[in-house]
Amino acid sequence: MQKTILVVDDDEGVRNLLQTRLTNSNYNVLIAANGLHAVQVIGTGAKIDLMISDVNMPGMTGVQLVEKLFSESKSEFPVIMLSANRDRDIVIRAAKTGIVEYILKPFKYIEILEKIQKHLPLD
Numbered sequence: 493m494q495k496t497i498l499v500v501d502d503d504e505g506v507r508n509l510l511q512t513r514l515t516n517s518n519y520n521v522l523i524a525a526n527g528l529h530a531v532q533v534i535g536t537g538a539k540i541d542l543m544i545s546d547v548n549m550p551g552m553t554g555v556q557l558v559e560k561l562f563s564e565s566k567s568e569f570p571v572i573m574l575s576a577n578r579d580r581d582i583v584i585r586a587a588k589t590g591i592v593e594y595i596l597k598p599f600k601y602i603e604i605l606e607k608i609q610k611h612l613p614l615d
Contacts, residue, residue, distance in 0.1 A: 495612055496520040496538065500530040500545040500557065501574065506597075510544065513601050519608075527552030527560075534561065540569050542612045544604070547575035547582060555582070558589040570611040574599065 497519050499510045504525075511521045522538060524530035526549045534540060545554035552560070558571050573586050576597040586594055593607045 494518060494520040495541040496522060497608070497612075498522045498524065498530060498533060498538075498540045498543040500524045500527065500543065500549070500554065502526050502546060502549040506546070506574070509601075510604070513605075514608075517605060526550060527554065527557035530557055531560065542570045542572070542608060544572045544574060544608075547573055547577055547586060555586050555589055558586075558591060562590055572604070572607055572611075574604075 497514055499507055499514070499521060501507050501510075502525055507523045507525070511523055514521045522533055522540070524533050528551050530543070530545070545557055547554040554573055554575070570592040571590070572593040572595060573591050574595050574597055575582070578596065583594055592611050595603060595607065
């Protein structure tokens with residue numbers, strides 16, 4: 493059975509790249525343009541096995557998204573954060589939310605794929 497990954501990023505290019513590459517790697521991919529949209533997608537009852545989220549997005553940051561999901565809905569899936577932000581305080585705050593990986597942009601797809609496979613092995 494295909495695993496489902498939710499990709500949350502306000503950059504359409506990043507969303508499209510990850511959707512194409514992850515689909516080609518045999519994952520089902522849902523996309524959201526920001527944190528509020530991600531909450532709506534999850535609210536539909538979609539089964540999410542892993543989420544990849546940008547940190548800096550308008551409306552709701554990736555860190556705020558993870559805090560909201562894990563505190564309110566008790567969502568339990570691994571989260572990989574992507575960010576160009578190297579600010580130590582942001583990295584520490586993100587780590588405290590329970591994310592499993594923090595990957596700096598620009599990234600190489602193979603790096604993301606390796607992290608996904610580490611936390612979400614294909615059956």
